[in-house]
Amino acid sequence: MKRLCSIVLALCLLLGVAPVHADLQTKPFAEVGEVYRNVLENHLSRPEARQLVQGALQHVSQQAAEQTLQLSVPADDDTLPELEKRLTEWQSRYNLDGKTLNRWAINGMLGTLKDPHTAFFTKEELNRFQAGVENEFVGFGFRLRMQGGTLMIRELIPQSPAAASDLQKGDQLLAVDGLSLKGKSFEEAYALLKGEEGSEAVLTVYRPSQKQERQIRLKRAFLSIPEVEGDRFAGSDIGYIHLETFGSDAAYQLRDKLTEFSQAGKPLRGLLLDLRDNGGGYLTAARDIAGLFMEEGLLMITTNRNGVELETWVRNGRDITYPVRILVNEGTASASELLAGALRDHGIAKLIGTKTYGKGSAQQVIPLLDGDALKITLQEYFTPKHTTVNHVGLTPDLTVEEHLSQVVEGLRSLGVNSFELREGNGDTFVNGVAFPVIEPLFKREQGGIAVRAAVLATLLRDKEIGNQGYVPLAPYLQKNKQLSILQENGDMVLRFQSP
Numbered sequence: 001m002k003r004l005c006s007i008v009l010a011l012c013l014l015l016g017v018a019p020v021h022a023d024l025q026t027k028p029f030a031e032v033g034e035v036y037r038n039v040l041e042n043h044l045s046r047p048e049a050r051q052l053v054q055g056a057l058q059h060v061s062q063q064a065a066e067q068t069l070q071l072s073v074p075a076d077d078d079t080l081p082e083l084e085k086r087l088t089e090w091q092s093r094y095n096l097d098g099k100t101l102n103r104w105a106i107n108g109m110l111g112t113l114k115d116p117h118t119a120f121f122t123k124e125e126l127n128r129f130q131a132g133v134e135n136e137f138v139g140f141g142f143r144l145r146m147q148g149g150t151l152m153i154r155e156l157i158p159q160s161p162a163a164a165s166d167l168q169k170g171d172q173l174l175a176v177d178g179l180s181l182k183g184k185s186f187e188e189a190y191a192l193l194k195g196e197e198g199s200e201a202v203l204t205v206y207r208p209s210q211k212q213e214r215q216i217r218l219k220r221a222f223l224s225i226p227e228v229e230g231d232r233f234a235g236s237d238i239g240y241i242h243l244e245t246f247g248s249d250a251a252y253q254l255r256d257k258l259t260e261f262s263q264a265g266k267p268l269r270g271l272l273l274d275l276r277d278n279g280g281g282y283l284t285a286a287r288d289i290a291g292l293f294m295e296e297g298l299l300m301i302t303t304n305r306n307g308v309e310l311e312t313w314v315r316n317g318r319d320i321t322y323p324v325r326i327l328v329n330e331g332t333a334s335a336s337e338l339l340a341g342a343l344r345d346h347g348i349a350k351l352i353g354t355k356t357y358g359k360g361s362a363q364q365v366i367p368l369l370d371g372d373a374l375k376i377t378l379q380e381y382f383t384p385k386h387t388t389v390n391h392v393g394l395t396p397d398l399t400v401e402e403h404l405s406q407v408v409e410g411l412r413s414l415g416v417n418s419f420e421l422r423e424g425n426g427d428t429f430v431n432g433v434a435f436p437v438i439e440p441l442f443k444r445e446q447g448g449i450a451v452r453a454a455v456l457a458t459l460l461r462d463k464e465i466g467n468q469g470y471v472p473l474a475p476y477l478q479k480n481k482q483l484s485i486l487q488e489n490g491d492m493v494l495r496f497q498s499p
Contacts, residue, residue, distance in 0.1 A: 013359070014283060015379070032083065032109075039110070053078050054112075059111060064104075069094055087101050107120065120374055123372055133247055138221065140160065141157040141221070151172065153169055153171045154277070161220070168207065174205060227249055233431040241272070242274040246280055246286055251289045270415065271320075272327065272407070275340060276328060278335075280336055290343065293317070293324065298314075301381065302362060325413055326343065327352055342384055353399070362377070400458070418495075421459075421493070454466075456471060482496055482497045483496050
């Protein structure tokens, strides 16, 4: 069983884990030397020795200044022996902790790279990172989405501390233990949210519907969720699969889900693959998943720091006989972009949604002394047609902003012309499949029932309705015989039949 954290923030394409070298000798700043050599010789940006040495020393000096220690950094220190000598001198003179100095110096080196995907991990941090890729987490039990520069809760995990609390989908996360999240990235927010099982934090959230700020105390816990979830859409032979991350079990679980679909009545005539908010994972998982859609083909092209190109191929896979639509958004990153770009370039899939994150680089985890590790960027990757992904992202074939509208348009592009949108138990169901949403589909207003404008505009293909807020439903029911609304078992149900 998998354990779920508050958010999945792998944002990685892992090439693998390098072996530990047996000839490493333990000395005071051995890890600094390991990281220095690995970065100098392998990082995609081709950094210079002076850049790394000065970055390390300057960062140590800055950290020491917070402890009222004034450490002078010689401008001519630009070699590893000089770096080690200076660290040894400072440790001895000021009785500084060796591990702390190692970490300060390493973080200083890595900070000069301007690469958020190259990182140093302690043994404990490495375990948490690998658990994240495998979708095994300790956390509060909610997932986040970045919307308009604000971190917003997009889903509460059933039977989690978050689900049992007063939190709601759509709440804006403002602070953790009093530390503001304004302007923070996903990675920075994750650093504040993570913690040990059983530890507590006070979350400050803002609820737009009530225009109210509140504080909620939550305890972190182990929770379980698979990497792959899915179902068939009612009334059609279209399958839906949501892939959470590219962990080591993802390809097996996706294969099993496709097999389940094939054994449940009629063969599929289309598939909606949801990669929204999927931050990536292992290259091997992306390759194996691609092999579930094509027998053989180019998966990606990579270039290293010397501009040498290498091709990664899918072999011994299987071709599918039906079209695929891939749902993407700004949270679709790394291995997700790799898979989406490859399947599109091979004519297997089309992308629907918004532009993806734009992480077209690949990392390797290199073990260091004492169980620590360095995750380092080694390559940039391109789609089979040599489309650039890094810092650019993939532009979808059909741009659709609203979450449920993306599903509707995906189904419509696969030939579905009847839609039933039902709201119940905190989810919105599209043709029988549940989707977590931030805002409700319906609202009761003085004039009657209102519906989200963007969803109605998509159903009716009427751009004049707009895509903001809610609109009264009654006028559109009068004008469109294909549209109807009713209540079933206490749930609101909106039905639309294309002419």
